[in-house]
Amino acid sequence: MGKINVLSTQVANLIAAGEVVDRPASVVKELMENSIDAHAEHITVEIKNGGVSYIRVSDDGSGIAPEDMPLALKRHATSKIEKAADLSAIFTLGFRGEALAAISSVSKVRILSKTEDAQNGTLLFADGGEIMEVRETGCPKGTTITVEELFANVPARRKFLKKDSTEAAAVCAAVEKVALSHPEIAFRLISDGNVKLESAGDGKLDHAIYSILGKDFAKRLLQVKCHSDGVDVYGYIGRSDNVKPTRNFQNFFINHRYVKSRTAMAALEQAYSSYIAPEKFPSCVLFIDIHPGAVDVNVHPAKLEVKFSNEKLIFDTVYYAVRSTIEKNIDRPDLILRSPSPAAHSTLNAFVPVMDRAERQTFMPEQARIDRQGQIAFASSVSDQFREQVRREWNPDPAQVTPVKEPLPSEAPKFAPQIDIPIPQAPVYTEPVVQETVTQAKAEIAETPLPDYRIIGAAFNTYIFVETEGRVVIIDKHAAHERILFESLRGKLRGFSPAPQMLLVPITVGLSQSDFHAVVEYADSFREVGFDFDLEHDQRQVKLIQIPSALKISDVEDVFATMADRLADGTGNVEITKQDAYERALYQASCKAAMKGGRSDSEADMRFVVEKILTIPDITVCPHGRPVVINLSKHDLDKQFGRE
Numbered sequence: 095m096g097k098i099n100v101l102s103t104q105v106a107n108l109i110a111a112g113e114v115v116d117r118p119a120s121v122v123k124e125l126m127e128n129s130i131d132a133h134a135e136h137i138t139v140e141i142k143n144g145g146v147s148y149i150r151v152s153d154d155g156s157g158i159a160p161e162d163m164p165l166a167l168k169r170h171a172t173s174k175i176e177k178a179a180d181l182s183a184i185f186t187l188g189f190r191g192e193a194l195a196a197i198s199s200v201s202k203v204r205i206l207s208k209t210e211d212a213q214n215g216t217l218l219f220a221d222g223g224e225i226m227e228v229r230e231t232g233c234p235k236g237t238t239i240t241v242e243e244l245f246a247n248v249p250a251r252r253k254f255l256k257k258d259s260t261e262a263a264a265v266c267a268a269v270e271k272v273a274l275s276h277p278e279i280a281f282r283l284i285s286d287g288n289v290k291l292e293s294a295g296d297g298k299l300d301h302a303i304y305s306i307l308g309k310d311f312a313k314r315l316l317q318v319k320c321h322s323d324g325v326d327v328y329g330y331i332g333r334s335d336n337v338k339p340t341r342n343f344q345n346f347f348i349n350h351r352y353v354k355s356r357t358a359m360a361a362l363e364q365a366y367s368s369y370i371a372p373e374k375f376p377s378c379v380l381f382i383d384i385h386p387g388a389v390d391v392n393v394h395p396a397k398l399e400v401k402f403s404n405e406k407l408i409f410d411t412v413y414y415a416v417r418s419t420i421e422k423n424i425d426r427p428d429l430i431l432r433s434p435s436p437a438a439h440s441t442l443n444a445f446v447p448v449m450d451r452a453e454r455q456t457f458m459p460e461q462a463r464i465d466r467q468g469q470i471a472f473a474s475s476v477s478d479q480f481r482e483q484v485r486r487e488w489n490p491d492p493a494q495v496t497p498v499k500e501p502l503p504s505e506a507p508k509f510a511p512q513i514d515i516p517i518p519q520a521p522v523y524t525e526p527v528v529q530e531t532v533t534q535a536k537a538e539i540a541e542t543p544l545p546d547y548r549i550i551g552a553a554f555n556t557y558i559f560v561e562t563e564g565r566v567v568i569i570d571k572h573a574a575h576e577r578i579l580f581e582s583l584r585g586k587l588r589g590f591s592p593a594p595q596m597l598l599v600p601i602t603v604g605l606s607q608s609d610f611h612a613v614v615e616y617a618d619s620f621r622e623v624g625f626d627f628d629l630e631h632d633q634r635q636v637k638l639i640q641i642p643s644a645l646k647i648s649d650v651e652d653v654f655a656t657m658a659d660r661l662a663d664g665t666g667n668v669e670i671t672k673q674d675a676y677e678r679a680l681y682q683a684s685c686k687a688a689m690k691g692g693r694s695d696s697e698a699d700m701r702f703v704v705e706k707i708l709t710i711p712d713i714t715v716c717p718h719g720r721p722v723v724i725n726l727s728k729h730d731l732d733k734q735f736g737r738e
């Protein structure tokens with residue numbers, strides 16, 4: 095007897111449903127996508143218990159005609175495509191006609207909808223996929239879909255749901271992505287009666303980012319705008335001080351659909367290399383608009399992945415859009431001293447004699463005292479108002495007021511004015527940039543004439559203070575030296591070709607099959623950086639006979655193997671991967687070879703760094719994205735001392 099059963103439609107539907115909806119967040123995503131496809135201007139999502147007991151999505155979109163209502167729940171019933179050919183260019187978020195069928199087969203669904211021209215609305219109620227009731231009713235234009243008791247009839251699936259709060263967080267994340275993808279739609283998410291998210295829907299991406307990802311994230315972004323060969327890349331990328339420990343802040347929208355695109359992520363990350371620490375991830379809200387025929391969205395059950403007909407074009411466009419934005423927008427920051435409060439300059443204060451600690455203490459109210467660091471400290475019981483009053487009278491700088499119980503750490507500056515180092519707001523970059531090739535990008539960095547300067551000295555053996563042209567330039571000697579070495583190694587500084595060093599005793603590097611293969615394939619690239627070697631094919635070994643001058647013998651093996659490894663697993667454009675691999679390897683070398691903070695260096699070494707920094711304005715950040723130089727203007731100092 096045969097063993098194969100043909101499953102009933104109901105079981106088949108349940109299996110299919112498992113692919114489309116696996117938790118409340120995916121239900122919410124599907125329903126919101128339907129609202130967007132219906133051209134809604136306002137979409138409100140309401141959930142209870144993380145969406146497990148209740149989900150409601152309402153919109154003011156085009157609505158469902160009464161005669162279409164019963165069809166909407168059928169599998170493969172859609173108003174968005176008609177024939178096979180339509181699959182080759184999809185203009186809507188949905189197209190499979192599966193979501194409502196799937197959702198209704200695993201819950202109780204209520205749909206209330208009205209189209210513009212229908213006299214009345216229609217109400218439909220279904221339980222476990224079976225339509226229980228359809229009737230006419232009065233309602234405004236648009237659609238409201240309520241989903242209750244999700245997976246009540248599929249215990250196996252329900253068991254896998256997490257705590258309500260975790261499911262609620264996943265719903266919130268899904269709404270965030272969808273709301274970011276359509277700044278022209280006003281979104282609102284209510285969870286257990288509390289508004290969790292609200293976007294204005296005014297069409298401005300920066301406003302949407304601000305309300306969805308927060309002020310702190312929104313203020314540390316650079317704008318990206320780039321067009322090439324039918325691909326538009328635009329949106330925002332995080333500045334080098336807005337990096338994250340995970341990829342969770344990488345938002346890519348292909349034709350306004352949130353997707354996880356390996357190609358786009360790789361391009362983004364490679365574009366940031368040498369601008370942020372390697373273990374950190376850049377953040378972005380980037381839109382990639384491309385003709386729908388050039389991207390296949392029908393490759394993933396939840397439509398979270400896509401396939402491009404030309405992956406390389408996407409990689410290159412994203413890479414150059416991001417890289418050129420970063421390169422054009424990084425400047426040396428100014429050190430801005432916080433303006434002293436007016437009290438410090440009042441005529442009254444001008445005549446107050448300087449008192450020592452004990453003397454000041456005798457004039458202070460009982461509940462306040464001057465601590466050993468000269469700070470005003472308060473008994474924990476005193477009111478904020480009292481603190482404020484004493485602070486105003488006795489200390490012009492609010493930053494110095496500390497409660498008694500929390501002594502300042504000993505390294506805290508004493509009476510030092512607070513400093514803010516604003517990273518300059520970048521101008522908006524709009525020119526097309528993709529025409530730039532890797533070779534062009536490798537052009538030499540321009541040097542300017544050396545101005546008159548005087549080294550004041552090095553503070554903490556870490557920061558070199560230099561006076562020049564009406565300002566004090568503060569240089570982080572390690573970061574600066576590292577960047578200079580790096581630029582010289584990759585041949586971007588004149589007179590600094592990577593002069594290699596010959597090895598008296600060759601160094602042998604053993605490699606894995608794929609890494610060895612990468613060395614064979616990219617042998618020229620390795621030689622360009624200053625390596626020379628013999629290949630021992632049978633043992634998969636590389637015998638190094640010459641290495642780049644900046645590399646220390648002890649680091650050679652590590653750097654060479656890392657470079658091989660990076661080349662072996664390259665994604666996207668080989669040229670860029672190669673360049674990226676070099677850069678990472680060279681950075682490693684530069685970091686190790688650079689002067690170390692905290693150690694003293696010779697006058698000549700300091701002079702070398704200072705002169706390079708003064709003549710190469712393009713050197714702005716170290717490989718970890720930290721500034722290498724900060725400017726302090728005379729004007730700011732004058733202001734601080736009340737000379738202006």
Ligand SMILES: Nc1ncnc2c1ncn2[C@@H]1O[C@H](COP(=O)(O)OP(=O)(O)O)[C@@H](O)[C@H]1O
Binds near residue numbers: 124157166172
């Ligand atoms: N919010 C809505 N507004 C208007 N029509 C809707 C809405 N939700 C669903 N529909 C209709 O129901 C159909 C089925 O929806 P769904 O199962 O999600 O499939 P798909 O989105 O792939 O077409 C849609 O094609 C659309 O015609």
Ligand SMILES: [Mg+2]
Binds near residue numbers: 127187193194
């Ligand atoms: Mg849909």
